[in-house]
Amino acid sequence: xxxxxxxxxxxxxxxxxxxxxxxxxxxxxxxxxxxxxxxxxxxxxxxxxxxxxxxxxxxxxxxxxxxxxxxxxxxxxxxxxxxxxxxxxxxxxxxxxxxxxxxxxxxxxxxxxxxxxxxxxxxxxxxxxxxxxxxxxxxxxxxxxxxxxxxxxxxxxxxxxxxxxxxxxxxxxxxxxxxxxxxxxxxxxxxxxxxxxxxxxxxxxxxxxxxxxxxxxxxxxxxxxxxxxxxxxxxxxxxxxxxxxxxxxxxxxxxxxxxxxxxxxxxxxxxxxxxxxxxxxxxxxxxxxxxxxxxxxxxxxxxxxxxxxxxxxxxxxxxxxxxxxxxxxxxxxxxxxxxxxxxxxxxxxxxxxxxxxxxxxxxxxxxxxxxxxxxxxxxxxxxxxxxxxxxxxxxxxxxxxxxxxxxxxxxxxxxxxxxxxxxxxxxxxxxxxxxxxxxxxxxxxxxxxxxxxxxxxxxxxxxxxxxxxxxxxxx
Amino acid sequence: xxxxxxxxxxxxxxxxxxxxxxxxxxxxxxxxxxxxxxxxxxxxxxxxxxxxxxxxxxxxxxxxxxxxxxxxxxxxxxxxxxxxxxxxxxxxxxxxxxxxxxxxxxxxxxxxxxxxxxxxxxxxxxxxxxxxxxxxxxxxxxxxxxxxxxxxxxxxxxxxxxxxxxxxxxxxxxxxxxxxxxxxxxxxxxxxxxxxxxxxxxxxxxxxxxxxxxxxxxxxxxxxxxxxxxxxxxxxxxxxxxxxxxxxxxxxxxxxxxxxxxxxxxxxxxxxxxxxxxxxxxxxxxxxxxxxxxxxxxxxxxxxxxxxxxxxxxxxxxxxxxxxxxxxxxxxxxxxxxxxxxxxxxxxxxxxxxxxxxxxxxxxxxxxxxxxxxxxxxxxxxxxxxxxxxxxxxxxxxxxxxxxxxxxxxxxxxxxxxxxxxxxxxxxxxxxxxxxxxxxxxxxxxxxxxxxxxxxxxxxxxxxxxxxxxxxxxx
Numbered sequence: 006x007x008x009x010x011x012x013x014x015x016x017x018x019x020x021x022x023x024x025x026x027x028x029x030x031x032x033x034x035x036x037x038x039x040x041x042x043x044x045x046x047x048x049x050x051x052x053x054x055x056x057x058x059x060x061x062x063x064x065x066x067x068x069x070x071x072x073x074x075x076x077x078x079x080x081x082x083x084x085x086x087x088x089x090x091x092x093x094x095x096x097x098x099x100x101x102x103x104x105x106x107x108x109x110x111x112x113x114x115x116x117x118x119x120x121x122x123x124x125x126x127x128x129x130x131x132x133x134x135x136x137x138x139x140x141x142x143x144x145x146x147x148x149x150x151x152x153x154x155x156x157x158x159x160x161x162x163x164x165x166x167x168x169x170x171x172x173x174x175x176x177x178x179x180x181x182x183x184x185x186x187x188x189x190x191x192x193x194x195x196x197x198x199x200x201x202x203x204x205x206x207x208x209x210x211x212x213x214x215x216x217x218x219x220x221x222x223x224x225x226x227x228x229x230x231x232x233x234x235x236x237x238x239x240x241x242x243x244x245x246x247x248x249x250x251x252x253x254x255x256x257x258x259x260x261x262x263x264x265x266x267x268x269x270x271x272x273x274x275x276x277x278x279x280x281x282x283x284x285x286x287x288x289x290x291x292x293x294x295x296x297x298x299x300x301x302x303x304x305x306x307x308x309x310x311x312x313x314x315x316x317x318x319x320x321x322x323x324x325x326x327x328x329x330x331x332x333x334x335x336x337x338x339x340x341x342x343x344x345x346x347x348x349x350x351x352x353x354x355x356x357x358x359x360x361x362x363x364x365x366x367x368x369x370x371x372x373x374x375x376x377x378x379x380x381x382x383x384x385x386x387x388x389x390x391x392x393x394x395x396x397x398x399x400x401x402x403x404x405x406x407x408x409x410x411x412x413x414x415x416x417x418x419x420x421x422x423x424x425x426x427x428x429x430x431x432x433x434x435x436x437x438x439x440x441x442x443x444x445x446x447x448x449x450x451x452x453x454x455x456x457x458x459x460x461x462x463x464x465x466x467x468x469x470x471x472x473x474x475x476x477x478x479x480x
Numbered sequence: 481x482x483x484x485x486x487x488x489x490x491x492x493x494x495x496x497x498x499x500x501x502x503x504x505x506x507x508x509x510x511x512x513x514x515x516x517x518x519x520x521x522x523x524x525x526x527x528x529x530x531x532x533x534x535x536x537x538x539x540x541x542x543x544x545x546x547x548x549x550x551x552x553x554x555x556x557x558x559x560x561x562x563x564x565x566x567x568x569x570x571x572x573x574x575x576x577x578x579x580x581x582x583x584x585x586x587x588x589x590x591x592x593x594x595x596x597x598x599x600x601x602x603x604x605x606x607x608x609x610x611x612x613x614x615x616x617x618x619x620x621x622x623x624x625x626x627x628x629x630x631x632x633x634x635x636x637x638x639x640x641x642x643x644x645x646x647x648x649x650x651x652x653x654x655x656x657x658x659x660x661x662x663x664x665x666x667x668x669x670x671x672x673x674x675x676x677x678x679x680x681x682x683x684x685x686x687x688x689x690x691x692x693x694x695x696x697x698x699x700x701x702x703x704x705x706x707x708x709x710x711x712x713x714x715x716x717x718x719x720x721x722x723x724x725x726x727x728x729x730x731x732x733x734x735x736x737x738x739x740x741x742x743x744x745x746x747x748x749x750x751x752x753x754x755x756x757x758x759x760x761x762x763x764x765x766x767x768x769x770x771x772x773x774x775x776x777x778x779x780x781x782x783x784x785x786x787x788x789x790x791x792x793x794x795x796x797x798x799x800x801x802x803x804x805x806x807x808x809x810x811x812x813x814x815x816x817x818x819x820x821x822x823x824x825x826x827x828x829x830x831x832x833x834x835x836x837x838x839x840x841x842x843x844x845x846x847x848x849x850x851x852x853x854x855x856x857x858x859x860x861x862x863x864x865x866x867x868x869x870x871x872x873x874x875x876x877x878x879x880x881x882x883x884x885x886x887x888x889x890x891x892x893x894x895x896x897x898x899x900x901x902x903x904x905x906x907x908x909x910x911x912x913x914x915x916x917x918x919x920x921x922x923x924x925x926x927x928x929x930x931x932x933x934x935x936x937x938x939x940x941x942x943x944x945x946x947x948x949x950x951x952x953x954x955x
Contacts, residue, residue, distance in 0.1 A: 014523060020720065022514045039497045045792045045809055046801035048489060078553035078691065081719030085708060113718065116708035121718075135720075214510075215722035216553065216691035232707060233591035243588065244556030245495065247690035250725075317520045326521035334520055442805060 018358035024212030029255035081208020083218025091233035106348035165294030213254030273301035352415035493833035499687030505731035555682020558693025564706035570629035640769030688729030748776035827890035
């Protein structure tokens with residue numbers, strides 16, 4: 006009945022076990038708040054009282070008026086409604102319908118953008134630097150381009166923790182007529198609500214139950230439901246609200262924000278240790294994301310020459326739960342768009358996200374286990390993967406062609422790393438690869454190791470759609 | 481911790497307190513199934529196991545393959561996704577995009593239809609008879625009209641209980657290329673799943689938690705997500721599924737279906753008593769809906785000359801929770817579209833929907849309380865409402881004009897009922913009313929009492945947009 010978190014659960018960003026107060030609140034609310042709060046009878050009124058109290062509590066906690074806050078069926082659905090509803094609400098103004106977002110937004114935003122584009126809408130994606138941060142000036146320049154209806158920016162990146170310049174962007178867009186949506190995410194757990202006209206969050210991030218997303222729309226903001234709705238939640242949702250889950254989400258939000266500064270400081274100290282120690286303990290490991298302007302509880306690092314899935318599996322054996330943006334851990338075999346946008350290596354990628362249940366001993370144990378886990382995962386890759394076939398490049402006697410076709414992450418990178426020492430400094434070789442992750446990973450590896458990616462293009466005739474990556478050895 | 485249902489909770493169709501097995505299942509699943517089931521670690525795998533088991537259990541219970549069943553964030557959202565997704569999936573075929581639905585579908589279907597029409601789609605509504613039943617032949621004729629992409633029919637009406645000819649419609653549409661969506665609703669609690677290619681239900685109807693809708697799409701059925709989705713639920717939803725709620729919904733579905741025939745028989749007997757006794761005990765009360773081909777646990781009756789809200793309030797004092805399709809109980813002050821489509825009087829309307837916790841003693845107590853409650857509510861209406869001003873109709877010395885402007889349901893009907901005995905049989909009078917509910921209610925009252933509604937039209941100049949209803953006294 007009490008949620009079980011092993012002390013090695015380091016995947017807080019994917020959701021937490023229920024906070025004990027959330028379980029208690031749910032049990033109480035189920036007894037008294039199961040009825041539809043819109044009903045004109047005792048059971049309905051009791052539900053409505055609980056719902057009102059929860060709305061007031063969350064609104065007070067987040068400096069909102071109660072009528073600015075609606076409860077949505079989940080965090081992703083709240084974010085989708087925020088993005089598409091802000092677009093719909095601002096679309097009429099001089100025919101504008103454009104959507105601007107950073108390249109590292111939650112996949113829900115990218116899906117909404119694709120949806121919008123498929124229906125003839127303009128979409129502009131603002132690129133990020135190697136820490137995953139968008140430049141406020143570039144974002145504002147894009148967002149204030151004529152025709153923009155909505156702009157979407159996360160408070161901080163959910164994969165690498167880098168904070169975005171939300172305050173600057175919000176100030177720049179105030180009065181511009183462009184609707185700004187902020188995916189507040191973890192900032193509501195550790196920091197202050199954004200000053201944006203629209204923001205969203207997922208109760209699962211603070212130990213609330215699944216099935217509750219927050220959608221805040223400040224008074225005077227244009228927003229129109231992107232799908233049919235009814236009278237529930239002031240016309241911002243469909244169907245009776247899930248009162249017990251909402252009550253539980255409200256209780257756990259307040260509980261988790263009570264000591265948020267203390268928790269942020271403590272977790273940030275633990276993350277600092279990982280940022281410093283992992284590259285010391287693990288050969289060929291790099292830490293990604295901003296070092297200072299970041300979420301306190303989250304870090305992503307990347308171990309070369311290993312695939313993320315093997316590393317997750319090794320860590321899982323030791324009861325550590327982490328996540329990975331590597332392509333091998335995705336259903337679609339595509340690497341994380343966040344890491345690709347940062348130009349980071351996506352293979353061997355590990356995200357650690359902590360929560361209040363993690364302490365120093367857990368971090369010590371993780372650091373004790375990690376080096377051997379990486380070594381074993383690397384060994385597995387080397388043993389199971391025969392070297393790629395090398396052969397002279399066509400019409401290029403001095404060059405080499407490395408055939409990595411049919412080989413998945415991290416093998417194309419490993420093939421390149423193995424073959425490059427065999428060519429003289431200043432000479433080049435070509436990797437032929439059909440793994441979609443190879444495009445970003447080979448480029449990232451060259452950048453990281455100081456080699457030169459000369460060009461990327463179609464492979465020679467007969468190479469079955471593979472791409473050819475020409476690399477020059479510089480050192 | 482145990483859900484509290486007063487024995488006078490007669491609003492099962494608006495949602496039930498959680499079934500005890502649902503609470504137990506939720507508590508167990510929260511401990512072990514809180515993580516995102518798509519994650520590659522122990523906590524994710526434990527969630528995935530629970531989710532798979534729940535899906536298999538529900539699928540087995542409803543004669544589905546597990547991959548035909550997806551869990552949606554609520555019953556209404558499942559129904560909306562079914563309707564708009566079936567339209568989207570069938571739209572390309574020879575450019576067809578029409579939607580056919582009965583006039584008495586759940587408001588979610590009507591909202592989706594309005595949405596579709598606002599975007600240029602064709603919508604055809606099939607009318608019902610006075611019991612609320614659609615004729616299979618009429619429905620099939622509309623649905624097989626060239627250009628129809630999707631047809632929507634409920635298994636049984638949620639307000640009056642009348643069953644619809646789903647089997648006949650499904651057989652008639654098989655192989656037609658028109659997508660059929662069935663809102664299965666209460667039939668999953670008491671009967672068998674419909675033979676339709678797509679059907680939906682809400683777990684709240686069988687004591688499952690809020691936040692779980694079922695969407696069944698049989699193999700080989702065309703359906704396309706009407707909004708952006710991700711990999712969750714085989715591309716039929718967005719965001720990680722709510723595993724604890726799904727496990728609870730599955731457990732309570734199995735538990736409530738275990739003795740479904742026995743419960744259906746028992747509740748049907750109690751409803752039969754209400755159908756027979758209410759008109760005997762309450763003057764000017766009529767029972768609506770089909771007498772035989774109906775849901776077992778639900779009946780709607782109508783008490784003339786009283787408003788639904790007053791009656792609900794009187795019954796609530798005695799701890800009876802019922803619902804009403806009267807306009808005064810709706811946020812928008814419009815009467816139930818179901819009752820209007822049936823040509824029924826909407827004022828003083830009461831829906832009783834029972835559940836396994838109700839027994840003979842509760843029904844006896846209800847029948848003991850009801851006559852006085854109706855009498856008191858009627859008294860309140862009479863005391864608080866001075867008689868409408870009567871005056872001679874313009875240019876019609878023998879006629880009378882009853883000014884019911886500014887008076888809400890049930891007053892226009894009451895005004896007519898009070899005034900009609902004062903005119904001779906064969907003579908006529910005119911009611912001037914601006915209550916939107918008056919249009920259907922005055923017509924229904926004339927039908928019920930054997931009087932003649934001669935015409936309905938705009939009121940005389942200066943009547944501020946009121947409508948004039950000409951009525952002839954026939955008896």
